[in-house]
Amino acid sequence: MYDAPGRTRRQTINPSDYLSAALLIAGAVFFLAGTLGLLRFPDVYTRLHALTKADNVGLGLMVAGLAVQAESWSVVGKLLLIWWLVLIAGASVAHLIASGALQRGIRMWKP
Amino acid sequence: MTLLTWVFDSLLGLSLLWLAWRALACPDLFKAIVLFVAFGLLMALAWVRLAAPDVALAEAAIGAGLTGALLMAALAKLHPTEAHDDFTVPPEKNVTKVWSWQWLPAVAILLVTTGLGYVVLSLPPYAAGLSTEVAANLAISGASNPVTAVLLNFRGYDTLLEIVVLLLALLGVWSLNSASLDRKAAPGIVLDTLARLLTPIFILVAAYLLWVGAHAPGGAFQAGAVLGAAGVLLLLAGWRPRAGLMALPLRLVLVTGPATFVIVAVLTLLMKGQMLEYPPTQAGVLILILETAATVSIGVTLAALFLGGDPRKNNRNKNQT
Structure with missing residues (x-):
């Protein structure tokens, strides 16, 4: 499980490797933007907005990039299941934090 | 590739030390718990890097997840009326006052750390441990x-x-x-x-x-x-x-x-x-x-x-x- 089975196979770079790399880098860009937003945005609501972009799109692109490399369809299914669970949990928790903040009277940032 | 993993492992180790220190030194208990959960997640990643996925699973599920939930529940019971008002950083006061009596646990921790360091340094540089015996008896173990x-x-x-x-x-x-x-x-x-x-x-x-x-x-x-x-x-x-x-x-x-x-x-x-x-x-x-x-x-x-x-x-x- 831990010795990479692709090590001998991947001496040459396939077109699928380029696709995978492009998807992973695009996902990393979303994670970077989400992290920057979490650190730099002015209040809890805008920070949540930044965070969900990283969780939803960034992780989706990462999952797509890894699914291209997957050895079997069951691995693709597990990856999609992980993404789906993070989507549901992320959206629900963001909603709960935002409604909690509203209930405590935290005002929205106005430029 | 080895350079990349070396940089990653160094960053991981330093982040763990920094998070542990912040979780201990943070005067706001809510923030300390959040830092502790973050520490647990990075610790799970460290276990993965050490090729111990069983421990990583346990650390992520129990060390970070459930312990975090238990600490949050305990915090809610400590201050039932004093709710956490906002998500802003409170002013860090009372830090100097807290320090005055903390020398005793500090000495105890220093002694334990010294003892652990001595034990680690006195270990042989390479030892197979009991893994060969486990592997030899794996067939009759039932798993x-x-x-x-x-x-x-x-x-x-x-x-x-x-x-x-x-x-x-x-x-x-x-x-x-x-x-x-x-x-x-x-x-x-x-x-x-x-x-x-x-x-x-x-x-x-x-x-x-x-x-x-x-x-x-x-x-x-x-x-x-x-x-x-x-x-x-x-x-x-x-x-x-x-x-x-x-x-x-x-x-x-x-x-x-x-x-x-x-x-x-x-x-x-x-x-x-x-x-x-x-x-x-x-x-x-x-x-x-x-x-x-x-x-x-x-x-x-x-x-x-x-x-x-x-x-x-x-x-x-x-x-x-």
């Missing part, structure tokens, strides 16, 4: 995952004691406090839907982890932690079990794991003369039975710990008044 073989067979009494420790912790919590079984106010449709949607998935994942533990990373503690997380989610969503289930049924479920272990230990002691030494032909079945009982007990114990008190005491008082 093809060496971690499960060690935890449930070769060192089964360690696991027995760990489960008893968990039960003792719950007894301690119960002796200190009572918990209300009144249904909490409607938690909102989002949390309610989330709990209803995720609970069956949690149960499925727990069963999968339990089953897969025989030949891959997984096992009773990881599966029990997932079950416990399902319980925590249900309790957060306002669900409370019926009071009738709290008296005998709850206690029976809580002791199922330790009791099964003790029964198997006594039986093997009587039949083979050695505690928890399974006959090789039945070892697989025995491990599965033990792990199933342990999983249920661990999950219910963790959820009961989150409830934070004896659910029967409160009921009894109410009946009297």
Whole structure:
């Protein structure tokens, strides 16, 4: 499980490797933007907005990039299941934090 | 590639040290708990880098997830009126005052750290440990995952004691406090839907982890932690079990794991003369039975710990008044 089975196979770079790399880098860009937003945005609501972009799109692109490399369809299914669970949990928790903040009277940032 | 992994590992190690320091030094307890959870997640990543996925799973599920939830519940009980008003950083006051009496634990920690450092440095630079012996005896252990073989067979009494420790912790919590079984106010449709949607998935994942533990990373503690997380989610969503289930049924479920272990230990002691030494032909079945009982007990114990008190005491008082 831990010795990479692709090590001998991947001496040459396939077109699928380029696709995978492009998807992973695009996902990393979303994670970077989400992290920057979490650190730099002015209040809890805008920070949540930044965070969900990283969780939803960034992780989706990462999952797509890894699914291209997957050895079997069951691995693709597990990856999609992980993404789906993070989507549901992320959206629900963001909603709960935002409604909690509203209930405590935290005002929205106005430029 | 080695340079990249070296940089990654160094960053990981430094982040762990920094997070641990921040979690200890932070005067705001809420922030300290969040930092502790972040520390647990990075610690799980460190275990993955050390090729120990079993420990990584346990660390992520118990160390970061459930301990974080328990600490949050404890914090909510410490300040029932003083709610956390906002998500802004409070002014860091009282730091100097706190320092004045902290030299004693600091000295104790320094002594322990020095002792641990001495032990680590006095170890031989390379040692195979017991892994070759485990590998040699894996065939008769009843499990093809060496971690499960060690935890449930070769060192089964360690696991027995760990489960008893968990039960003792719950007894301690119960002796200190009572918990209300009144249904909490409607938690909102989002949390309610989330709990209803995720609970069956949690149960499925727990069963999968339990089953897969025989030949891959997984096992009773990881599966029990997932079950416990399902319980925590249900309790957060306002669900409370019926009071009738709290008296005998709850206690029976809580002791199922330790009791099964003790029964198997006594039986093997009587039949083979050695505690928890399974006959090789039945070892697989025995491990599965033990792990199933342990999983249920661990999950219910963790959820009961989150409830934070004896659910029967409160009921009894109410009946009297």
